[in-house]
Amino acid sequence: MTNMKKLLVLTFIVFSVLLFSTTNINLFFSVFWNYPPSLPDYGLWIETGIPYADVYVDGYYAGQTNIFGYIILAFEEEGYHNIKIEAEDFLPFTKTFYIDESGLRVYISLEKAGKLMILSNVYPVSIYINGTYFGSVNDENEVIKIPTGSNQVVFSSPGYEYIEEKIFISFKEIKIMKLKFKPKKLEMNIETSYTEFSPNNDWFRDSWKLRIYLSTYANLKIEISKQKTGEVIYEKVFEGKPYYNNFTWKGENADNGVYLVKVIADNGREKVVRTITVTVDRNKYMYIKQIVLISLLSILIFVIIGL
Secondary structure, three states, X not given: OHHHHHHHHHHHHHHHHHHHOEEEEOOOEEEEOOOOOOOOOOEEEEEOOOOOOEEEEOOEEEEEOOOOOEEEXXXXXXXXXXXXXXXXXXXXXXXXXXXXOOOEEEEOOOOEEEEEEEEEOOXXXXXXXXXXXXXXXXXXXXXXXXXXXXXXXXXXXXXXXXXXXXXXXXXXXXXXXXXXXXXXXXOEXXXXXXXXXXXXXXXXXXXXXXXXXXXXXXXXXXXXXXXXXXXEEEEEEEEEOOEEEEEEEOOOOOOOEEEEEEEEEEOOOOEEEEEEEEEEOOOOOOOHHHHHHHHHHHHHHHHHHHO
């Protein structure tokens, strides 16, 4: 009987320690799990009504709400803090609060959610609900939370036509969406900031840069030839992606003169060609390299003299 009493006392002590313990976070705040009669100085009392919701402060995990759905944080000084709350069947909540010495108590009503599982012929898939971006999924194993009720949902994937659906979802429901995206029509535009460069290692326009916009995936071929003779001096082939692709030419195999740059995009169904001219002039020399090196040398000398 005596051993039984000792066991009960020990169990009570362990339970008390666990219940009333304080967790210190390296951000100089503490998490209190007991129900205090009043807020500590610089305290933030968050009530959600949802047990075991994860709480983050300024991007760092701070702990969970207790069985009663609240958590109390104590900071060392006043200031702004970003609070993020995540719970299994609710939408994430994020807001910044200002905490002064008197503390702050807030009640946060988390919005109920259902989940979408997306089976698609392409990934990633981005999700927009009622005009707001909600996130993206990278494979069929990921799910994304959406608000309960009726939602106008737009699914998009780079290089493909978007899909729009009206979806009704209930609290805690998991709805499977089967999507088949269609590729966009191939379109291409090219642009550059300058059409003359001098690859002479003077640190000013030593290379030429071209931006290539694609509406969808396509193989890109860059063909550079002498404008006068048509002789091809440079070729490059690479896989183009939707939106902007960057190409850099350092003047390989080129003498001074004007060159025709032909950009060919081909996705197996369509082909688009764009051209632009660029001039190579190695005789145009800017003394930027010398100015920079002399300036750095001067600073170093002044530092050494000052020491």
